[in-house]
Amino acid sequence: MSDQVMSLDTTMVPDLGADISVQGMTFEDGRFSGSGGGLSVTTEDADISVADCAFTKNQALDSPASQIYDGGGAGAFLFANGNGDVSVSGSAFIDNEAAGSGGAMFAVLVNGDVKIQNNVFHSNLSAGEVGGGPTAFALGGGIDFLNNIVRENIATGGLGVAGGAGFFSMGAVNVVHNTFFDNAASTAGGIALSASEVNVFNNLFAENTGGTSADVFVDDTSVTPVVHLFNNILSEFCLGSGSCDVGALGDNQGGNLIGVDPLLTDPAAGDFHLKAGSPAINAGSLEAPILLDTDFEGDARLQGSAPDIGADETDACGNGTVETGEECDDGNLADGDGCSAACETETPGTTTGGTGGSGDGETGGGCGLVL
Ligand SMILES: [Ca+2]
Ligand SMILES: [Ca+2]
Ligand SMILES: [Ca+2]
Ligand SMILES: [Ca+2]
Numbered sequence: 384m385s386d387q388v389m390s391l392d393t394t395m396v397p398d399l400g401a402d403i404s405v406q407g408m409t410f411e412d413g414r415f416s417g418s419g420g421g422l423s424v425t426t427e428d429a430d431i432s433v434a435d436c437a438f439t440k441n442q443a444l445d446s447p448a449s450q451i452y453d454g455g456g457a458g459a460f461l462f463a464n465g466n467g468d469v470s471v472s473g474s475a476f477i478d479n480e481a482a483g484s485g486g487a488m489f490a491v492l493v494n495g496d497v498k499i500q501n502n503v504f505h506s507n508l509s510a511g512e513v514g515g516g517p518t519a520f521a522l523g524g525g526i527d528f529l530n531n532i533v534r535e536n537i538a539t540g541g542l543g544v545a546g547g548a549g550f551f552s553m554g555a556v557n558v559v560h561n562t563f564f565d566n567a568a569s570t571a572g573g574i575a576l577s578a579s580e581v582n583v584f585n586n587l588f589a590e591n592t593g594g595t596s597a598d599v600f601v602d603d604t605s606v607t608p609v610v611h612l613f614n615n616i617l618s619e620f621c622l623g624s625g626s627c628d629v630g631a632l633g634d635n636q637g638g639n640l641i642g643v644d645p646l647l648t649d650p651a652a653g654d655f656h657l658k659a660g661s662p663a664i665n666a667g668s669l670e671a672p673i674l675l676d677t678d679f680e681g682d683a684r685l686q687g688s689a690p691d692i693g694a695d696e697t698d699a700c701g702n703g704t705v706e707t708g709e710e711c712d713d714g715n716l717a718d719g720d721g722c723s724a725a726c727e728t729e730t731p732g733t734t735t736g737g738t739g740g741s742g743d744g745e746t747g748g749g750c751g752l753v754l
């Protein structure tokens with residue numbers, strides 16, 4: 384039996400402002416009775432940062448001591464028992480299994496804030512209470528969940544609250560520009576949220592299954608949250624009190640596309656790019672509480688008339704439609720045909736290489752001049 388891969392604990396020494404950064408490491412086949420099969424970090428006031436790491440096939444099991452958070456966070460268990468913040472970015476969590484909450488990762492913070500962005504959570508499992516993929520409890524702070532791919536995670540436990548992600552916060556939870564695909568649980572397939580303020584903007588949900596809600600579940604029984612639900616592609620949104628009517632949110636919802644095919648390139652094979660003609664293109668909101676500059680793969684987020692829905696932003700130049708910031712768009716990224724790879728109009732004869740569009744670049748390929 385292998386052991387926990389790495390354990391860091393600064394609670395016995397004063398943090399004195401020092402922070403903890405784990406970067407560029409691989410955690411594989413860790414197995415631990417307790418919390419954190421791959422990585423366990425426990426601190427009071429240090430900020431915890433995990434960046435560009437891989438967590439694969441780690442397991443967290445229940446311990447004989449039956450402690451709180453037992454069996455939680457098979458990939459990573461991150462615990463800030465004071466004022467520390469937690470950031471997890473650029474990392475991949477694949478095939479991790481937790482007996483408790485958080486098949487991929489579990490963050491618990493007493494006063495700090497959580498930021499989880501630009502990660503992939505794939506085929507993780509929780510047999511416990513909350514999330515198959517990432518789970519976070521921010522007891523005194525907020526949670527930002529941005530630009531993540533959450534696919535094929537499961538929560539199988541009795542409560543089985545969230546197949547994809549489960550977040551509890553006394554503050555605000557911002558869920559922006561994520562793609563949730565084929566996650567499953569007995570309550571919420573995609574995401575379950577309990578917070579005083581819930582902001583769900585510009586997310587793409589496809590093929591998730593849940594006993595109560597396929598995609599989004601918001602607890603309104605233990606707290607009374609303010610919910611904002613804007614510009615998502617989803618099939619189902621439900622409140623804990625039973626309503627699954629998006630319209631009941633009144634002015635706090637809009638721009639959602641219910642039950643449409645998002646036209647993903649090949650999601651079962653992990654390609655979450657938007658196909659040409661996807662209804663997600665330019666259907667996002669600019670009013671999201673947080674808008675990152677880039678999408679999940681580093682492309683500029685603001686392209687075309689509006690951000691796209693989901694983790695991917697399609698390249699506006701080369702899509703055949705003239706949009707803000709483009710002089711022309713001939714549907715390709717080739718120079719020398721009258722419309723350049725930067726979607727700027729080329730004057731015939733002044734281009735380098737090729738034949739300069741044979742002198743009729745303005746008519747070739749529907750290149751429109753915008754004056
Ligand atoms: Ca766009
Ligand atoms: Ca992109
Ligand atoms: Ca264009
Ligand atoms: Ca061209």
